Amino acid sequence: MALTLPPDSRTPLSWPVQPGNGLRASHGIARTLRILLAMALALWFALPLVPLALWAFADRWSFPAVLPQAWGWDGVRTALAQGAVPAFGHSLLLGLLVSAVATPLGVLAARALAYHRVPYAPVVNVLLFAPLALPAFVAALGLNVLLLRLQVPPFAGVVLLLSVYALPYTSYTMRVAYGAHDLAIEEEARLLGASPWQVTWRVQLPLLAPALARAAFLAFLVGWSDYVITVLVGGGTIVTVPVLVASAAAGTGNDATVALLSAAALLPPLVLLLGLGLFGRRPTGGRP
Amino acid sequence: MIGAVTLEGLSKTFPGTGGPVLEDVNLSVDAGTCTALLGPSGAGKSTLLRAIAGLERPDTGRVLVGGRDMAGVRPERRGMAMVQQRPLLFPHLNVLDNVAFAGTVRGIPKRVARADAAGFLELVQLAGFGPRPVVALSGGQAQRVAIARALAARPAVLLLDEPFSALDPELRSVMHDLLAQLRRTLNPTILMVTHDRSEAAAVAERIALFSGGRMLQHDSVELMYSRPSSLEASRLMGGANEIAGTVRKGCHHSALGALRLPDDTTWQPGPGMLLVRQESIEVGPWDGPGLHATVSGLRALGPRRLVRLDAAGVLLRAEVPLGRALAEGDSVRLKIPTSALAVVDDPDTAHTFPGAETRPPITSQGRGTLATADN
Numbered sequence: 168m169a170l171t172l173p174p175d176s177r178t179p180l181s182w183p184v185q186p187g188n189g190l191r192a193s194h195g196i197a198r199t200l201r202i203l204l205a206m207a208l209a210l211w212f213a214l215p216l217v218p219l220a221l222w223a224f225a226d227r228w229s230f231p232a233v234l235p236q237a238w239g240w241d242g243v244r245t246a247l248a249q250g251a252v253p254a255f256g257h258s259l260l261l262g263l264l265v266s267a268v269a270t271p272l273g274v275l276a277a278r279a280l281a282y283h284r285v286p287y288a289p290v291v292n293v294l295l296f297a298p299l300a301l302p303a304f305v306a307a308l309g310l311n312v313l314l315l316r317l318q319v320p321p322f323a324g325v326v327l328l329l330s331v332y333a334l335p336y337t338s339y340t341m342r343v344a345y346g347a348h349d350l351a352i353e354e355e356a357r358l359l360g361a362s363p364w365q366v367t368w369r370v371q372l373p374l375l376a377p378a379l380a381r382a383a384f385l386a387f388l389v390g391w392s393d394y395v396i397t398v399l400v401g402g403g404t405i406v407t408v409p410v411l412v413a414s415a416a417a418g419t420g421n422d423a424t425v426a427l428l429s430a431a432a433l434l435p436p437l438v439l440l441l442g443l444g445l446f447g448r449r450p451t452g453g454r455p
Numbered sequence: 456m457i458g459a460v461t462l463e464g465l466s467k468t469f470p471g472t473g474g475p476v477l478e479d480v481n482l483s484v485d486a487g488t489c490t491a492l493l494g495p496s497g498a499g500k501s502t503l504l505r506a507i508a509g510l511e512r513p514d515t516g517r518v519l520v521g522g523r524d525m526a527g528v529r530p531e532r533r534g535m536a537m538v539q540q541r542p543l544l545f546p547h548l549n550v551l552d553n554v555a556f557a558g559t560v561r562g563i564p565k566r567v568a569r570a571d572a573a574g575f576l577e578l579v580q581l582a583g584f585g586p587r588p589v590v591a592l593s594g595g596q597a598q599r600v601a602i603a604r605a606l607a608a609r610p611a612v613l614l615l616d617e618p619f620s621a622l623d624p625e626l627r628s629v630m631h632d633l634l635a636q637l638r639r640t641l642n643p644t645i646l647m648v649t650h651d652r653s654e655a656a657a658v659a660e661r662i663a664l665f666s667g668g669r670m671l672q673h674d675s676v677e678l679m680y681s682r683p684s685s686l687e688a689s690r691l692m693g694g695a696n697e698i699a700g701t702v703r704k705g706c707h708h709s710a711l712g713a714l715r716l717p718d719d720t721t722w723q724p725g726p727g728m729l730l731v732r733q734e735s736i737e738v739g740p741w742d743g744p745g746l747h748a749t750v751s752g753l754r755a756l757g758p759r760r761l762v763r764l765d766a767a768g769v770l771l772r773a774e775v776p777l778g779r780a781l782a783e784g785d786s787v788r789l790k791i792p793t794s795a796l797a798v799v800d801d802p803d804t805a806h807t808f809p810g811a812e813t814r815p816p817i818t819s820q821g822r823g824t825l826a827t828a829d830n
Contacts, residue, residue: 352543354510355543357530359536359556359605360531360561361560
């Protein structure tokens with residue numbers, strides 16, 4: 168997880184957008200360099216996927232061959248035999264539950280920090296971001312004892328801890344959104360006859376929907392991709408995709424299985440990301 | 456009357472602001488009239504409007520609409536709508552659905568609310584704009600949609616918070632005409648916040664003048680200009696001539712001589728500041744009748760000029776049309792109509808007058824009382 172600094176509570180979190188500003192347009196060599204850099208970055212992200220895709224369906228690929236010598240479904244069969252389907256189910260459930268817990272909590276924290284007088288707001292800000300600075304295994308080992316004493320079921324414990332780890336992402340995303348959200352629009356809706364409930368559903372939610380989707384997606388990723396907390400707090404009883412990948416990678420001759428599971432693990436977030444890009448935009452209300 | 460608004464002793468203080476933002480404001484607005492809340496920035500006008508709308512809770516005092524106390528009544532149930540400086544249109548709805556919003560939240564079927572909204576769009580001369588996204592509107596169009604949206608809520612009281620201040624002068628004038636037309640058609644009670652005297656005079660019948668959270672005066676537009684109740688009110692209304700002197704037997708005595716005051720008011724004797732609007736002073740040729748003065752300065756004011764005049768050592772200002780051939784040092788004659796004169800207390804000298812403790816203040820509101828009685 169990348170370390171992100173907590174936002175200063177006094178810093179405005181939105182900046183004016185000025186499309187078409189001539190000072191920011193690049194021409195000539197600068198434009199060429201910009202395009203080349205973008206292509207290099209795209210290649211940098213795509214390159215690791217190529218060997219994964221090749222390995223996933225390679226029954227035999229020995230050095231120094233450039234391409235697999237035998238193609239087949241051994242990787243798929245082994246992955247299924249090792250419990251890939253339940254592992255995907257567990258990961259999906261974990262991601263969704265973490266998202267379901269951390270997103271509303273992030274919304275509440277962000278709204279409180281953006282609109283209300285929170286006592287010791289800078290301290291609260293730092294606390295919200297503390298999970299990013301704290302190594303996961305430290306928190307997991309420390310809290311595991313507490314969760315065991317409290318007889319919290321392992322799966323619930325994992326969801327609980329991962330939700331705390333997702334909170335910095337959801338609260339920050341929503342804080343940015345609330346910073347740009349104009350409360351005067353909500354007041355206007357009230358004066359037009361909308362009840363507080365109608366304002367939430369008919370004004371606030373549509374306007375904040377893209378940010379909510381982004382926050383939920385980030386929280387899902389935390390649950391989907393976690394390994395350390397799942398292993399330590401789950402006590403080995405919860406087998407998720409990262410746990411299965413790590414276990415397969417620890418053995419020998421599992422290259423195809425590892426590659427297949429890793430490549431497949433990309434699909435759900437990728438689908439969500441595409442969905443976010445396509446449907447996560449604020450509706451603009453009509454045609455020009 | 457349903458839309459009559461009465462404010463009784465309204466006060467409001469925000470923590471950390473030092474003083475009250477509103478201080479004992481009492482105001483009565485008749486149903487179907489338009490009153491401008493005029494004053495400089497920070498006078499408390501917008502806070503007052505928000506308190507009337509229910510968006511701010513006053514510390515003390517009451518807001519009554521149609522005789523009903525609004526304490527504890529939620530903003531959505533007050534029968535009011537507000538148009539602010541920014542149109543604040545809902546960006547996720549198109550123009551038609553913005554205007555239909557009030558109807559749909561009241562539970563009216565969407566089809567009916569949209570048909571109703573189309574009528575209001577026509578009223579603000581934006582027929583056919585319904586399917587457009589709000590981002591495709593110009594500033595003036597967006598403000599028209601905001602007005603249509605507010606009117607579609609069928610408010611008994613329409614609150615306008617500097618709604619035209621972000622528009623260019625030409626568009627603002629168009630919007631003033633539009634507002635006049637809407638008043639003729641729908642006749643809501645209107646309270647409009649503005650810091651522009653000309654705008655207040657253009658759209659409202661009455662002006663409530665505010666400064667430092669206090670209401671200084673509430674009168675018809677004409678009386679606000681011709682009979683300010685205090686020196687502060689006169690200055691805020693743009694009055695430029697203040698002549699110190701004394702009132703005796705219905706005349707004001709100063710370096711300008713004895714000037715008879717309007718006889719529609721009983722002027723209290725004592726030290727008083729004579730006020731006369733710069734627009735009311737007529738500047739004539741040297742060989743004509745009137746008070747002798749010398750031109751000491753000229754300043755262009757668009758189609759008019761502000762002339763600084765030295766009359767018997769008193770500095771006066773008068774506005775004249777551009778075409779008049781005047782130059783510094785010219786001798787002229789001034790005519791000051793009696794009806795244009797008013798006297799208010801001179802805060803520097805009023806307390807020095809014998810019996811100042813018991814003497815009622817000199818105020819030019821007498822004619823206001825007469826005017827009200829005439830009505």
